[in-house]
Amino acid sequence: MLLVLCLAVIVPFLSVVSTSVAPREQISRAGGLVLLPRGLDLSAYRAIFSGGVVTRALAISVGVTLVGTALSLFVSCLLAYATSRAHFVLGRPILLVVLIGMLFSPGIIPVYLVVRQTGLLDSLWALIIPTMVSGFNVIVLRSFFQGIPDELTESATIDGATEWQVFSRIVLPLSKAVLAVIGLFYAVGYWNAFFNALLYIDDAAKWPMQLVLRTYVVNDAAMGQADLGTEMMPPQSSLQMAILVVSMAPILIVYPFLQRHFAKGVLTGAVKG
Numbered sequence: 001m002l003l004v005l006c007l008a009v010i011v012p013f014l015s016v017v018s019t020s021v022a023p024r025e026q027i028s029r030a031g032g033l034v035l036l037p038r039g040l041d042l043s044a045y046r047a048i049f050s051g052g053v054v055t056r057a058l059a060i061s062v063g064v065t066l067v068g069t070a071l072s073l074f075v076s077c078l079l080a081y082a083t084s085r086a087h088f089v090l091g092r093p094i095l096l097v098v099l100i101g102m103l104f105s106p107g108i109i110p111v112y113l114v115v116r117q118t119g120l121l122d123s124l125w126a127l128i129i130p131t132m133v134s135g136f137n138v139i140v141l142r143s144f145f146q147g148i149p150d151e152l153t154e155s156a157t158i159d160g161a162t163e164w165q166v167f168s169r170i171v172l173p174l175s176k177a178v179l180a181v182i183g184l185f186y187a188v189g190y191w192n193a194f195f196n197a198l199l200y201i202d203d204a205a206k207w208p209m210q211l212v213l214r215t216y217v218v219n220d221a222a223m224g225q226a227d228l229g230t231e232m233m234p235p236q237s238s239l240q241m242a243i244l245v246v247s248m249a250p251i252l253i254v255y256p257f258l259q260r261h262f263a264k265g266v267l268t269g270a271v272k273g
Contacts, residue, residue: 011035020044020241032237044235044242053212054243060124061191061209062250068128068190073183075133077175080141081167095142102135108199115200126200127193127208134189137182144178145171184255191251213247216240 015033021044022030022037048054079098083091111130120126148171156166172179194210201207207215216239 016241027235044238057209057212064127065190069186072132072186080138084142084145098135
């Protein structure tokens, strides 16, 4: 069963990569998808990187992911730490608001109206602010912070440390594992999100990578020779697979460096019975 599951994941991924680098003749004979390429043709990658559409979308996605992940981690850590302190009077009411936000979604139309009224339409901030805080991630961080011994924070307070110093110099350095995991959750969410861009971004020059990918692959939209910056257009399926590989590559590169923290961070920050 494990072998079948592994093949179900590896074979489609291998087909995507192989089709993106396969020669034109082999793609035509195979009907659009190639499992093992006979030769190497990088014209699809040269085409998408020589133009301005994919490179611009890639830069926007990287910027949104980096800024959004940093802001989300910062706000989530502050919220989780505040609600984890027993002496904080508003901890329980704020936690209740977070739980209600997890259970009941406001819906697309109210969120869209809020984004429009705040002037975020057609702005890259519309891709960050509406999804900045995840209730689930806040709960995981809060549980982890509660597991830190009170003796550490109390001894620092006795020595004259402020609440901010306790948080930044004691709590955060001890939370590297869970921060890596939550940061990965946020980064993957920002990187893969296209629906917010579809709703809030009208200017095609501000489209992130996933929206370009969706428009090109799902809708089979022709990007044109001028946009791709090449005179000899590669096959349509080769271009589609190349864009798909480019959209997957950053997460695949980052994940191995965070994998060792993944199980530890999730299990340590989980709610234990």
